[in-house]
Amino acid sequence: ETAFSHKDLLSIHDLTQDEVYQILSLGLKLKAQSKAGIPHPLLKGKTLGMIFQKSSTRTRVSFEVGIYQLGGYGLFLSSNDLQLGRGETIADTARVLSRYLDGIMIRTFKQKDVEDLAHYSSIPVINGLTDLLHPCQVLSDLLTVYEKKQRFSGLKLAFIGDGNNMAHSLMFGCAKVDMDIALACPEGYMPDDDIVKAAKTDAQLSGSHITITTDPAEAIEGADVVYTDVWASMGQEAETQERKKAMQNYQVNESLWQLAKPDAIFMHCLPAHRGEEVTDAIIDGPMSAIFDEAENRLHAQKAIMALLMA
Ligand code: CP
Ligand code: NVA
Numbered sequence: 001e002t003a004f005s006h007k008d009l010l011s012i013h014d015l016t017q018d019e020v021y022q023i024l025s026l027g028l029k030l031k032a033q034s035k036a037g038i039p040h041p042l043l044k045g046k047t048l049g050m051i052f053q054k055s056s057t058r059t060r061v062s063f064e065v066g067i068y069q070l071g072g073y074g075l076f077l078s079s080n081d082l083q084l085g086r087g088e089t090i091a092d093t094a095r096v097l098s099r100y101l102d103g104i105m106i107r108t109f110k111q112k113d114v115e116d117l118a119h120y121s122s123i124p125v126i127n128g129l130t131d132l133l134h135p136c137q138v139l140s141d142l143l144t145v146y147e148k149k150q151r152f153s154g155l156k157l158a159f160i161g162d163g164n165n166m167a168h169s170l171m172f173g174c175a176k177v178d179m180d181i182a183l184a185c186p187e188g189y190m191p192d193d194d195i196v197k198a199a200k201t202d203a204q205l206s207g208s209h210i211t212i213t214t215d216p217a218e219a220i221e222g223a224d225v226v227y228t229d230v231w232a233s234m235g236q237e238a239e240t241q242e243r244k245k246a247m248q249n250y251q252v253n254e255s256l257w258q259l260a261k262p263d264a265i266f267m268h269c270l271p272a273h274r275g276e277e278v279t280d281a282i283i284d285g286p287m288s289a290i291f292d293e294a295e296n297r298l299h300a301q302k303a304i305m306a307l308l309m310a
Contacts, residue, residue, distance in 0.1 A: 041071030163191035
């Protein structure tokens with residue numbers, strides 16, 4: 001194995017294609033070892049602090065279980081209880097935590113806060129979701145796509161709905177592995193221009209294509225993977241009603257599904273708002289990969305921790 005050249009995982013954009021593949025192949029190996037009951041204490045005695053400024057089911061549990069399975073120990077750090085919540089600076093928090101821990105995972109609002117934490121920490125920092133990006137989710141999702149389809153090149157992923165953190169990281173992820181991605185978002189809810197520009201640069205390198213439209217039918221046409229996410233993300237609760245109105249024609253339902261490839265799979269990072277961005281018939285249908293997707297958070301993130309913290 002070649003050395004991982006990064007201290008942190010802040011965005012998939014920062015990784016090389018080879019580093020993405022390293023994460024995926026180690027993730028698959030650790031998954032197989034887990035299933036076979038073969039111990040893999042790659043981070044024996046190491047500690048991971050997990051800072052949460054937003055809610056979480058999957059991220060918290062998969063990181064905490066993951067570090068334990070690697071022989072280490074995870075500490076759940078709610079920002080309500082940390083002095084961070086009372087105004088201690090990110091820089092001081094970073095320098096103090098670096099004296100105790102071997103790694104930090106943080107879920108917060110601003111991407112800049114994660115970057116600052118990484119800058120002032122001497123230990124690896126892992127982005128566990130910001131308003132801008134959700135890299136661990138998408139690296140896990142790539143693992144799931146690979147398991148289901150055994151390739152990336154030649155595949156098309158359609159993302160339908162809000163041009164949010166998931167849309168951004170999916171663009172970066174697809175661009176790295178040469179998967180085409182088509183996004184359909186309503187006017188006013190398009191992905192961030194700078195992210196699109198950066199992802200298009202990555203796509204040019206790998207040979208993949210990024211298409212952005214307002215038309216869900218156009219995006220889903222011939223798709224191998226259909227992805228959606230909530231219409232109002234954490235922190236946007238006050239906009240729930242206007243977002244529902246803006247995105248009502250962006251529901252992944254049986255009629256839209258007809259346009260995808262016959263063997264297409266459905267993906268959603270979860271939690272889902274059933275009856276809004278997706279209907280029960282799709283999310284509970286035979287095409288749905290959502291629970292494999294959730295499980296793979298554990299395996300992919302164990303690989304990420306092992307590569308960054310070993
Ligand atoms: N998909 C995901 O990150 O889920 P949680 O918000 O439950 O962590
Ligand atoms: N876009 C969602 C993803 C949750 C995992 C949010 O940020 O709330």
